Structure formats: structure tokens, C-alpha cells
Amino acid sequence: MLSIDALHVTYGGAVQAVRGVSMEVPDGKVVAVLGSNGAGKTTLLRTISGTLRLHRGRVESGSIRFGGTDLGSRDPAQAVRMGMVQVPEGRRIFGRLTVEENLRAGGMGNADKSAKARAQDRVYEMFPVLKERRSQRGALLSGGEQQMLAIGRALMASPKLLLLDEPSLGLAPRVIGQIGEVIAEINRQGTSVLLVEQNATMALGVADLAYVLDVGEVSLSGNARELAQTDEVQRLYLGHAAEADHPHDRTRAASGKKLSRWTA
Amino acid sequence: MTQFLSLLLNGISLGALYALIALGFVIIFKASEVVSFTHGSLLLLGAYSIARLSETIGFLPAVLVGIAITALAAFLVERLIINRLRGAPVISLAIVTIGVDIILLTELVRRIGSDILNVPHPWGGGSVRIGDVGISQNRLIAMIVAAILIALFFAAFKYSNWGVAMRASAEDGETAALMGIRQGRVSALAWVVAGVLAAVAALFLVGSPTPGVTPAAYAVGLRAFPAAILGGLDSTGGALVGGLLIGIAEALAAGYQDQLLFLGRGFSAVVPFIVMIAVLLFRPSGLFGTKELTRV
Numbered sequence A: 001m002l003s004i005d006a007l008h009v010t011y012g013g014a015v016q017a018v019r020g021v022s023m024e025v026p027d028g029k030v031v032a033v034l035g036s037n038g039a040g041k042t043t044l045l046r047t048i049s050g051t052l053r054l055h056r057g058r059v060e061s062g063s064i065r066f067g068g069t070d071l072g073s074r075d076p077a078q079a080v081r082m083g084m085v086q087v088p089e090g091r092r093i094f095g096r097l098t099v100e101e102n103l104r105a106g107g108m109g110n111a112d113k114s115a116k117a118r119a120q121d122r123v124y125e126m127f128p129v130l131k132e133r134r135s136q137r138g139a140l141l142s143g144g145e146q147q148m149l150a151i152g153r154a155l156m157a158s159p160k161l162l163l164l165d166e167p168s169l170g171l172a173p174r175v176i177g178q179i180g181e182v183i184a185e186i187n188r189q190g191t192s193v194l195l196v197e198q199n200a201t202m203a204l205g206v207a208d209l210a211y212v213l214d215v216g217e218v219s220l221s222g223n224a225r226e227l228a229q230t231d232e233v234q235r236l237y238l239g240h241a242a243e244a245d246h247p248h249d250r251t252r253a254a255s256g257k258k259l260s261r262w263t264a
Numbered sequence B: 001m002t003q004f005l006s007l008l009l010n011g012i013s014l015g016a017l018y019a020l021i022a023l024g025f026v027i028i029f030k031a032s033e034v035v036s037f038t039h040g041s042l043l044l045l046g047a048y049s050i051a052r053l054s055e056t057i058g059f060l061p062a063v064l065v066g067i068a069i070t071a072l073a074a075f076l077v078e079r080l081i082i083n084r085l086r087g088a089p090v091i092s093l094a095i096v097t098i099g100v101d102i103i104l105l106t107e108l109v110r111r112i113g114s115d116i117l118n119v120p121h122p123w124g125g126g127s128v129r130i131g132d133v134g135i136s137q138n139r140l141i142a143m144i145v146a147a148i149l150i151a152l153f154f155a156a157f158k159y160s161n162w163g164v165a166m167r168a169s170a171e172d173g174e175t176a177a178l179m180g181i182r183q184g185r186v187s188a189l190a191w192v193v194a195g196v197l198a199a200v201a202a203l204f205l206v207g208s209p210t211p212g213v214t215p216a217a218y219a220v221g222l223r224a225f226p227a228a229i230l231g232g233l234d235s236t237g238g239a240l241v242g243g244l245l246i247g248i249a250e251a252l253a254a255g256y257q258d259q260l261l262f263l264g265r266g267f268s269a270v271v272p273f274i275v276m277i278a279v280l281l282f283r284p285s286g287l288f289g290t291k292e293l294t295r296v
């Protein structure tokens, strides 16, 4: 579905944020991208969604193909119409708009009225709390509810591919678990997902395939379950660095330690 | 008391016209992040077009075409200049709009020359009395039309797709773009709406009790600026309150100028600016504003 080939992205011609990244998101799958702060995860999503230019970023070389067509340089509205919608890092809901207006804004790129109505039903079904609070301002929602709203808002465009940028950021473990279930459910209903995360436990739990980004380059990739077993991922992302006593304690890994924010 | 009520009514009418212009400032600021100083000349362009055209095609067609011309001019300013400078500092953009304003104003003043241009309002220059309170027919009709337009504007702003898109991109442009909202379109439409509102205001502002289309109409556009600022440059409700406040203050100052003579003649023309400064001293981002002007 999405195929990235030898992508190089820079900011202001100087900062090399993404260096020769190749990656595949097969139709109907959840693909996780792990990496610490500054690894280039957000940059990758900006390139796909067409918002790179707003940050003075530039694709130096490489290509992105979606469903067989080369994306070249197109604007975010075109990306949405093609079926790719990004949920930005930090949720970025419209705090002064009501929940319902946030959803309406999410459907703006969707010309098909009946598809929009169906999408809204689906969102309210998936997140009943949003329906209860539909006339409240977005700013009044809790962090977890705001993340639900951000995801629901993106679903209003009926995407074929959902791009999620660190949806677990700043949320309580219980809520992170819910987000994981929501992602699995969205995928089950037929939407492919590219999930950028620092919370490796959640991401690898829901993903089919995974890539590890390290300072702009792919350092590891493969089947998500297998990747979770590798020493490197265990050590760097599943919180087993200093725990020499329990180097292969799977239950601890599954309990969900947050990715340590190491620097290379 | 009668004099006070009469001044109040006239002030509200004037204020409603200021509010129309101020709403234009506010939505341009929200959609394009530009403080637009083009409004004085857009106003004059509206008045001039309507006056000139009504000599040949009659009043009503002239009004419609005049409004369209003003909206088109605003649209072109956005498309040809503002849109291409997206991302430039707020101050540079504001100065660019001053440049555009001066060019347009100079051309209009040249065209008006020493002509005496009048908009032949079918309602004439007479006045009506409501009880003991008197108001010019022109200002009474202005008040009604402005009230209808303001109500329509607020309804559209709250309920229409354009309103939701506008508010979303004003709050967070990048995220709005991620939703597929085309900011260029939202911005262009804001300029068009601002042009229409300015032209409608112009139609009434050059009628009784004001004498015809003169370059002085330009200054009226400038007086709506404090209305937008004191309401809060990013608040549509603020533009309405600010417009009314300025209109009423100006009318009262003009009406009681004999008592205020120690402040000098023509004091009423500076009242809008004094009110604005007084409000800003206490609330730097205006009555209802949330953002400082330095926003980038």
C-alpha cells in the first residue's frame, strides 16, 4: 500500500533528519516505527502527509508510493483525499471547538457526504464518550479522551492508511492499553496503520511489522513479535538495560516500561 | 435625555457600520495571520465604485457591482500578494498591506479628483423620528442592514463548513491542513467576505449625514481599526462590541462637543483611538482577544 524507497529528508538544507529510509506498509497491516526522540519519526510522517514544507523541510532524494502512484510533491489536502490521514504528535485537537466541530473539521477533506455520516456513526460507536461530550469544547476533555478525539477526527476522512504519531505520549498505562485496543480495532475494520511510538510494548503488541529508526536510519526491521525478542530491542526499548538479573523476563517486558530516552 | 437617546441611537448605527468593517479585519487576521491595513482604501473603492456606476447603470445594480468589485480587489490582494508571502513575519505582512493601501488610495484619490461624487440613495437625505428621537433615514436603514448582515455572519461563522474550517485553521493551521482543510481557500474567502462587508459599510457611510464620496471616507476605515483592536483582534464577538463602543463614543463626543470644547473642535474624530488606548492599557490583548499581536 505505502512504499518508501531510500528517502532522504533535510530541514533548511542542513539538518539530515531522515537518511536513506526504505519501508513498506502492506495493505491491511499495522506497521510500527520505534525510535527515540529525534530519530526522525515525525519527519517521516510529515513527508507522507505533505506537511514537510510547513517546517521548511525538503525531500532530497528517494520516493514514496501510495497504492502504486508516486506521491511526488503534493499538498496535505491531496494526501487526505488519496486516503492518508495523520494524527499529529501531542494530539493537537482544536480546544476551542466542540467535540462535534472537531469531528466536522476532520471530515472537511472528505467530499462524500454519506461516507462522512457513516464515519461519524463509526466514531461515536467506537468512542461513546465522545458522543456524550459532543457539545463540549475539546479543551475540557482529559488527555485520553483528547487522544480518542484526535483519532476519531482522523477517521472522519475515512482513511485507507492512518498515520499515528506517538498516540501514547503522556497517557496513563491503562489508557495506553485502550489506545492499543482501539488501533487493533481500527485495523480489523480494514484500515492500514503506520504507528510511530516510543512505547515499544504497546506498539509491538499491536503491530504486525516493525522498524527501528536510529538517528534517521533504519537499524532493525522485521516481524513485530520476533523483533520484540531481539536483544537490542529488549535492551533499548523494553527497559531491560540494567536488569542483568532478569535479562529474559518476558512478563516484565509485557508490563510495559516506557522507552528510555537514551541519546546516541 | 432626548438628546442623549438620539445620540445613542446614532452611535449604535455608526457602531454597527464600524462593526462590519472590524469583522473583516478580524477574520482576515484569523485566516491569514495578517493585520490588514488595506481596509481604508477598500472602503473608499466600494464607495467610489458604487457612486460612479450609479451614474450609468442605476443605484441597485451599482451597489451589487460595487460590492463585487471591492470583494474582487480584496481577493486579488490575498491571492497575488498575501498568499505568496505566507510565513513571513506578521510585521512585514502588515507593512506590505500598508503599501497596497497607499497604492490603491493614491489611484482612487486621483480618479475622484475634484469631482463631487454622490451615491444617490433612494431613501434620500431625510430623517425620521422614533418618538422624540431623531435619526437620518440612511443611518436607520444602515442599522437594520448591518444587524441582518452581522447575524448572518455569526450564523455562518458558527454553523457553516466555512466557519468551522475558519476557526479550526485559526486555532492550529498545520493540524487543519492535516485534516485536508485548504488554508489558501479559507484565507481567500475571508478576504472576500471582508471586502463585501467593507463595501456595504461604505454604501451607508457616504450617505447622510456624511457629505458624499470624498477621500475622507478613507479615514472611516481607519477608525474601525481601533474597534477591532479593542475588541481583541482575533475575536469576532470583540469586533461587534468594539465597533458599537467606538460608534457610541464617537457620536456622544460629537453631540456634546460644545460641552467638550475645551478639548478642541474635531475631538470626536480622535475618540476611537482614545477609547482603544484606554482599553489596551488595562487589557493588552483587547476585551475578548486571546492572542497578542506579536503572534507568528
Ligand SMILES: Nc1ncnc2c1ncn2[C@@H]1O[C@H](COP(=O)(O)OP(=O)(O)O)[C@@H](O)[C@H]1O
Binding pocket: A011, A012, A015, A016, A017, A035, A036, A037, A038, A039, A040, A041, A042, A043, A044, A055, A056
Ligand atoms: N522543523 C524543524 N526544523 C529543523 N529541524 C527539525 C525540525 N523538526 C525536526 N527537526 C530535526 O530533525 C530530526 C528528527 O526530528 P523528528 O522527526 O521530530 O524526530 P522524532 O519525531 O523521532 O522525535 C531532529 O534532529 C530534529 O531536531
Ligand SMILES: [Mg+2]
Binding pocket: A041, A042, A043, A089, A165
Ligand atoms: Mg516526533
